[in-house]
Amino acid sequence: MEEVRNQQVIFKDYVNGFPKESDMSLTTSATVPLQLPQGSNGVLLKNLYLSCDPYMRGRMTKTEGSYVASFTPGSPITGYGVAKVVESGHSSLKKGDLVWGFTGWQEYSIITAPETLFKIQHTDVPLSYYTGILGMPGMTAYYGFYEIGAPKKGEYVFVSAASGAVGQLVGQFAKLTGCYVVGTAGTKEKVELLKTKFGFDEAFNYKEEPNLDATLKRYFPEGIDIYFENVGGKMLEAVLLNMRVNGRISVCGMISQYNLNQEEGVRNLSSIIMKRLLVKGFIVTDHYNLYPKYIEMVIPLIKEGKICYIEDVVEGLESAPKALVGIFSGKNVGKQVVVVARE
Amino acid sequence: MEEVRNQQVIFKDYVNGFPKESDMSLTTSATVPLQLPQGSNGVLLKNLYLSCDPYMRGRMTKTEGSYVASFTPGSPITGYGVAKVVESGHSSLKKGDLVWGFTGWQEYSIITAPETLFKIQHTDVPLSYYTGILGMPGMTAYYGFYEIGAPKKGEYVFVSAASGAVGQLVGQFAKLTGCYVVGTAGTKEKVELLKTKFGFDEAFNYKEEPNLDATLKRYFPEGIDIYFENVGGKMLEAVLLNMRVNGRISVCGMISQYNLNQEEGVRNLSSIIMKRLLVKGFIVTDHYNLYPKYIEMVIPLIKEGKICYIEDVVEGLESAPKALVGIFSGKNVGKQVVVVARE
Known part of the structure; x- marks a missing residue:
């Protein structure tokens, strides 16, 4: 059984005003076995690309009744990302599948509700697009x-x-x-x-x-x-x-x-x-039921060069806090993406 | 040919802030013959009930591109009312018909576009209701x-x-x-x-x-x-x-x-x-096409006593300026109506 250290971006505490890099911290876990807990019907993901989105500011404030839960102080930031399935306890996904959806700001995540993930069908486009134009x-x-x-x-x-x-x-x-x-x-x-x-x-x-x-x-x-x-x-x-x-x-x-x-x-x-x-x-x-219809429209547009998409890509989890903070002062040019790993 | 004097409520000039009674004046025209100009295809109305409505405040300001034209300084206030046809040059209306629609704040009005008027079909309800619940x-x-x-x-x-x-x-x-x-x-x-x-x-x-x-x-x-x-x-x-x-x-x-x-x-x-x-x-x-459907719904509700309607009624054109001004400080209790004549 492979063992890994899991680098994470931790949300430190609720934020007032503009978020700062120091509202997050980088930690690395002790060595853990790279496997799902016994009997889990979740999936173990290796995270590839993470998405920095404006709605995440709302999650940095302690709110009740918001449409999306606040971050948990002391736990990793969560958000949209693209990942590869390392191990699956769920019938809809298997090892090696690529997915996009809600994951954690860390190298490896266990997703206990894998039905919230979208299985990536088209891989002849940049994978990072699933944090943006295809996500x-x-x-x-x-x-x-x-x-x-x-x-x-x-x-x-x-x-x-x-x-x-x-x-x-x-x-x-x-x-x-x-x-x-x-x-x-x-x-x-x-x-x-x-x-x-x-x-x-x-x-x-x-x-x-x-x-x-x-x-x-x-x-x-x-x-x-x-x-x-x-x-x-x-x-x-x-x-x-x-x-x-x-x-x-x-x-x-x-x-x-x-x-x-x-x-x-x-x-x-x-x-x-x-x-x-x-x-x-x-x-x-609320409208993800339209996702297949959207993909059917947009994939050909991308392939035919009728639509383009600009990303602002930073490398490594250690660059993630700065990238996230940057979007609130417009530092990003295009979609802000963090590369955790390329495969 | 009957001759009449035509009492009118004149809009004096554009208004700043809350309108005042003194923004309007009461005048009485010289004697005029009670008839349409020769060859007119309009209608001559005797106004019965006039309606005081909040949207009229917008008309007291000089604006361009608003959804309703400003009042004309020196001319009578215009607005919704209930009236009786005195003489008609238009095939859709005849003498004695009751109508509601846009008219002037005066005893008699000539309406040059009578197709904007609604002919009143149900007269077994209070006529003033056509400035309110039925208008x-x-x-x-x-x-x-x-x-x-x-x-x-x-x-x-x-x-x-x-x-x-x-x-x-x-x-x-x-x-x-x-x-x-x-x-x-x-x-x-x-x-x-x-x-x-x-x-x-x-x-x-x-x-x-x-x-x-x-x-x-x-x-x-x-x-x-x-x-x-x-x-x-x-x-x-x-x-x-x-x-x-x-x-x-x-x-x-x-x-x-x-x-x-x-x-x-x-x-x-x-x-x-x-x-x-x-x-x-x-x-x-924009939605008057639904008026017949509405009338079909609401007339039975009124007759069966399932819906009631409260009006705040003042008598006489001379009371109209005060009544209109009053709605902007909530003086009216229920629909503000001015009775010009009862038949």
Whole structure:
């Protein structure tokens, strides 16, 4: 029986304000046998790629009744990842299978409910994509844009956090639908990416715009039909003034608010009435039944080069805390991935 | 040919903050012949009942691109009313017909687009009801509650401005659907009405509640499935914290914001994500195609005494400015109606 040490990223304690690297620590367990406990019907995973996602900030706060449990102080961070099955006590998976789903920030994890994992069927694409375009963020962009946004050709689409794991896909889906799409991001480099790499019609750096209402009026003289909301706060306030009648706001995230002790107030909500807006929040895990349909759509698009995906990849579990903290100040360019092992 | 003087309520000029009686003036025209201009295909109406509605505040401000045009300074106020046809140049209406729809705040009006008027079919109910339960506010309650709220038996419903023209109906529709319903209003008298007359399960005076979040938690320990939004601002902010997963907010109005120069900011919008909320604004005039279906439902309910409707009736055009101004500080108890003439 092989024995291993299991390196882990431990969540130290609940966080106030912006998370810091020091809110996590790296530990290595004593040597443990690389096997499932006797009689387990779980699976033992070797983790390959881990995903850094904005929703994880919510898990760093002690909350009750949230849609996802808080992290447990003293235990490893948990989140989405790609992994290889080392040993399986469950009929749906066998040794050597590749999966994506909820796992731990460590080299090896035992998953006691393997039915929550997705077995990876397509391996002729980068495996790390299953933390992004082929995983939770991909499904998020798909559901939020197509199912809530209900886009029609020629409509005007605005995407915030547009170069992120979700936003870059929303923009490309919008172009494939024949929409006019403008994105916003927080650096010059990202703005360039939006225009040159992802095919957004226009893009701007919100940090350089003193009057977001005026900026939006410049980019959308006819107004916005679909706003894909990733940031909340002042951007939402300005967007509300620029929505068109019967517009849709697909509310995916509000990252600008996650590190505040109290949310900012948002004005201009009366636009919801005047413009008959639909504002719809969603949690993608409610809609995983659509995953096969999404994969069927997106795999050919990737293979034919009709859609691209940019990742910001760091190597090693020891780089994970910095990578996770970085997404809350927009340090990542594209989907933030941590490589634990490549196979 | 009969000749008349036409008393009118004139809108003097655009309004800042709360409207005042002095923003309107009463005038009486010179004697005019009581007839349509030669060749007109409009109708000449004798106005009977006029409706005071919160949306009229928006028309007192000079705005562009609003869903309803601003009032014209120097011209009569316009709004919903019930009237009798004095002379018709239009094939769909004849002398003596009763109608409801958009008319002027004056004794006699010429309507050049009579196809916007609804011909009254049921006259064995109070005619003034066509400014309320059988008119625009009734359709508003119907569409906003049934079509957007999509209520199910046993769900928890909260209504703000609950004793008003729309709210009192939403509460009764909710009870007829088998929901648990709580209303809020701004006086003890109104709170009593909600419980004793309209059958709300509970009601409270928001002016006596220092912590609306705590108040809502007391009345909705299980949370709110449907919020019928008439007020906006701090109430919405507290409601967002108390919505249940998959809750619906039917956004009908935000009267608390209409007289402010700048809207209040509303916090807690991240609940829209966490709780997968649907927030949908609407303008009832988009949905008048459902009016026959609504009438078919509500007329029997009225006749069988299964639904009641309370009006706050003032007599005479000269009382109209005070009545209109009063609704913005909650002076009305029930639907605010102005009687111009009874037949």
